Amino acid sequence: MDPKLFTLVLHSHIPYVVGHGTWPHGMDWLYEAAAESYLPLLGVFRRLADQGLSPRITIGFTPVLAEQLRMPGFVEGFGAYLKMKLDAARHDQEHFQRTGEAMLASLAARWRTRYEGIAAQFLEEYRGDIIGGFKALQDEGHVEILTSAATHAYLPLLSRDESITRQVRQGRLTSRKHFGREAEGFWLPECAFRPGYAWTPPFGPPRTADRKGVDVLLDEEGLDHFFIPAHLLQGGTARGVYEERFPALRSLWDRAYRREVVTGQPVRSARSPYAAYRAEPSALSFLARDDISGDQVWSRDTGYPGNGAYLEFHKKHFPGGLRYWRITSPGADLALKAPYDPEKIGETLESHASHFIELLNETLRDEGRAVVTALFDTELFGHWWFEGPEWLSLVLRKLDQGPLRAVTAGQCLKKLAPRESVSLAEGSWGEGGFHAAWLNKDTAWVWEKIYEIEERTARLDRKVTGRAPRLAKQFMREKFLLESSDWPFLISTGTARDYAEHRAAEHFDRARILADWLQKSAALSPSEEALLAAWEGEDGLFSEVVGVEGETLV
Numbered sequence: 001m002d003p004k005l006f007t008l009v010l011h012s013h014i015p016y017v018v019g020h021g022t023w024p025h026g027m028d029w030l031y032e033a034a035a036e037s038y039l040p041l042l043g044v045f046r047r048l049a050d051q052g053l054s055p056r057i058t059i060g061f062t063p064v065l066a067e068q069l070r071m072p073g074f075v076e077g078f079g080a081y082l083k084m085k086l087d088a089a090r091h092d093q094e095h096f097q098r099t100g101e102a103m104l105a106s107l108a109a110r111w112r113t114r115y116e117g118i119a120a121q122f123l124e125e126y127r128g129d130i131i132g133g134f135k136a137l138q139d140e141g142h143v144e145i146l147t148s149a150a151t152h153a154y155l156p157l158l159s160r161d162e163s164i165t166r167q168v169r170q171g172r173l174t175s176r177k178h179f180g181r182e183a184e185g186f187w188l189p190e191c192a193f194r195p196g197y198a199w200t201p202p203f204g205p206p207r208t209a210d211r212k213g214v215d216v217l218l219d220e221e222g223l224d225h226f227f228i229p230a231h232l233l234q235g236g237t238a239r240g241v242y243e244e245r246f247p248a249l250r251s252l253w254d255r256a257y258r259r260e261v262v263t264g265q266p267v268r269s270a271r272s273p274y275a276a277y278r279a280e281p282s283a284l285s286f287l288a289r290d291d292i293s294g295d296q297v298w299s300r301d302t303g304y305p306g307n308g309a310y311l312e313f314h315k316k317h318f319p320g321g322l323r324y325w326r327i328t329s330p331g332a333d334l335a336l337k338a339p340y341d342p343e344k345i346g347e348t349l350e351s352h353a354s355h356f357i358e359l360l361n362e363t364l365r366d367e368g369r370a371v372v373t374a375l376f377d378t379e380l381f382g383h384w385w386f387e388g389p390e391w392l393s394l395v396l397r398k399l400d401q402g403p404l405r406a407v408t409a410g411q412c413l414k415k416l417a418p419r420e421s422v423s424l425a426e427g428s429w430g431e432g433g434f435h436a437a438w439l440n441k442d443t444a445w446v447w448e449k450i451y452e453i454e455e456r457t458a459r460l461d462r463k464v465t466g467r468a469p470r471l472a473k474q475f476m477r478e479k480f481l482l483e484s485s486d487w488p489f490l491i492s493t494g495t496a497r498d499y500a501e502h503r504a505a506e507h508f509d510r511a512r513i514l515a516d517w518l519q520k521s522a523a524l525s526p527s528e529e530a531l532l533a534a535w536e537g538e539d540g541l542f543s544e545v546v547g548v549e550g551e552t553l554v
Contacts, residue, residue, distance in 0.1 A: 060146030088320025
């Protein structure tokens with residue numbers, strides 16, 4: 001019988017925020033993701049494994065995230081964050097009791113219990129080491145860990161192949177340090193891909209160069225497989241996974257691309273997104289995202305997370321930011337949201353989990369050897385969709401009882417053995433399927449800065465950096481951080497524009513100054529030494545750093 005498979009792939013990423021602010025932008029992003037997504041999901045997977053049901057999921061942690069989750073600053077700050085949430089829950093419970101709001105007081109008591117459990121899980125069960133918890137699941141064969149670009153750089157728009165190679169090599173180096181083995185699978189940041197062709201940067205002096213495809217560069221670094229949005233395989237325009245959460249992206253796509261670039265819908269190919277393929281010319285394996293199951297979990301408008309019984313993300317009680325209301329209806333004004341009723345959630349979760357299994361089976365009903373590949377941001381489960389981790393637990397339990405088999409990406413590729421080679425199109429899983437969310441009139445200056453530092457890097461060599469390895473190491477750190485795709489994305493969405501603009505400008509200035517210091521032979525002055533030490537303190541990620549010629553700087 002032809003195998004029918006389901007591969008769940010989760011992508012975990014938070015930009016580098018340690019030492020760069022707390023609230024509303026900065027470390028709180030990391031604390032929220034850890035408390036609301038990483039630890040709840042770790043608990044779900046650990047519980048399933050301990051009960052004899054291997055979750056068999058694939059999960060990636062960007063190297064920059066893995067670094068942060070093991071930094072002393074995070075571990076100490078997260079403990080204080082959990083105490084703040086506990087204090088807020090106690091304060092809210094007393095407040096609601098005084099005002100006679102018994103249902104809300106009961107919910108506040110639930111928040112107290114929840115955060116006490118999270119604190120015990122983090123400090124006692126995992127001893128402050130979330131990454132170690134996932135590594136243990138990997139070592140026991142329950143999950144497969146992916147690597148990614150070092151700082152989640154948007155690879156297709158980097159102007160030099162060596163910049164992509166450094167991002168990939170640094171990613172592999174850092175993932176090996178944290179997870180104890182070489183990752184075989186690679187998550188393309190924003191699922192963004194570019195084939196090889198004569199490429200011209202969108203800014204600066206005209207300079208066309210023959211560029212290798214991203215798949216070829218991954219292959220050269222020893223990777224085995226990656227993932228793409230289905231439209232890169234089939235043609236057509238992507239709806240975009242972020243549109244509903246960030247409405248600014250819709251107008252951005254309309255303004256920047258629909259009128260100026262898209263002259264007609266590409267003809268869709270007959271290739272199925274439910275098969276495994278090899279990329280041409282690298283022969284690297286890849287799997288394509290299933291849009292049908294994806295929309296059921298991503299979409300607040302048409303998918304499960306928009307159900308009126310679930311916890312409302314946007315309405316919070318201050319101080320403390322705890323949530324006490326249900327969605328009620330997606331379009332309802334926040335003032336009209338009804339109190340959340342956790343006692344009524346179980347039946348809804350059961351219904352949605354059963355529907356999802358039916359959807360998967362129906363999707364593959366007429367397929368032969370086939371797989372549904374579901375790609376999601378990890379932070380969707382628990383953070384954006386509070387009930388998501390428990391829904392996922394139900395789905396994995398139901399899969400274990402039916403004909404459809406859950407497998408990791410690596411297991412899937414062994415079972416399906418890709419046979420057909422495909423030349424992939426350029427694009428991403430962003431709105432419109434191309435680069436608009438990261439490259440537009442509001443973000444052009446960021447790319448100009450990135451390209452300037454790429455050119456400065458090209459003029460350095462090991463002879464220069466060998467004279468000052470400490471400077472070279474910090475220069476590469478700042479270059480990696482400047483290349484983060486988060487800065488142009490946050491500018492485009494308007495969610496943290498000032499913060500993102502400041503961060504991009506800050507890392508550019510530091511990289512530029514460090515490049516100047518590298519190219520002079522004089523020793524640093526006392527004030528320059530102090531500045532370097534301050535930057536090392538703030539941006540001290542990656543204990544081992546890939547240098548300008550691919551060497552490892554320790």
